[in-house]
């Protein structure tokens with residue numbers, strides 16, 4: 627049996643009296659996509675922040691390749707190969723695509739103190755790495771990032787994370803601000819990353835997008851893992867009902883009944 631790349635065991639997080647996460651256990655292997663589904667306030671962001679070194683769990687353990695880790699900072703998480711890409715891709719609209727790709731890792735030419743950013747090399751690497759992920763429309767690294775579509779910006783951020791050694795790629799709602807075509811684009815890139823052996827944690831509330839690419843699924847409700855299952859073990863309706871249905875629908879119906887009162891029949 628292979629050791630999962632990332633394992634969470636009984637991870638809980640409270641903020642004062644607010645229990646944001648309770649006893650979450652999850653695992654993801656290299657070359658797998660784990661979809662973390664949950665409605666607003668379910669605890670998805672808190673879980674991402676624990677994995678990316680922003681918060682420490684109140685209890686429970688996180689292991690990378692079977693070794694317990696405690697991240698003191700986002701850099702500590704990034705040093706073991708956990709990369710997080712946020713909804714808007716963390717890119718800079720006024721920078722060139724190549725600058726954005728290499729921000730913090732600029733390839734330089736020349737000898738100190740006359741070192742300068744090697745634009746040509748950076749442009750070539752950026753275009754090549756984006757092409758590896760199937761982004762063929764960006765052929766010039768000097769193009770302004772702000773002129774890329776939302777999906778292309780996400781792709782740039784993902785390509786960057788993969789190039790700089792991500793082994794676990796956490797994608798925080800990467801498709802939520804995108805149209806259908808752009809989302810398909812990003813989903814395709816998730817599959818490319820998966821094929822390269824990267825473990826992907828895809829955080830979303832879009833069941834369709836999750837089902838298109840996921841191998842494993844976990845549904846969070848009010849900070850608890852309400853269900854987890856593998857591809858093919860649940861129908862779309864079952865997942866949607868679990869996420870938005872049940873308790874929430876019953877609450878809504880009760881509220882509507884209170885607002886509208888008993889149905890009046892005309893004499």
Ligand SMILES: Nc1ncnc2c1ncn2[C@@H]1O[C@H](COP(=O)(O)OP(=O)(O)OP(=O)(O)O)[C@@H](O)[C@H]1O
Nearest residue numbers: 641644645646664665666667668669670671672673
């Ligand atoms: N820094 C914090 N201090 C206090 N409470 C917090 C903090 N961060 C999150 N919470 C609480 O933890 C719970 C889970 O929030 P979280 O942001 O993780 O949910 P989410 O699933 O990401 O929601 P959304 O999809 O709306 O972003 C919420 O009740 C939230 O108010």
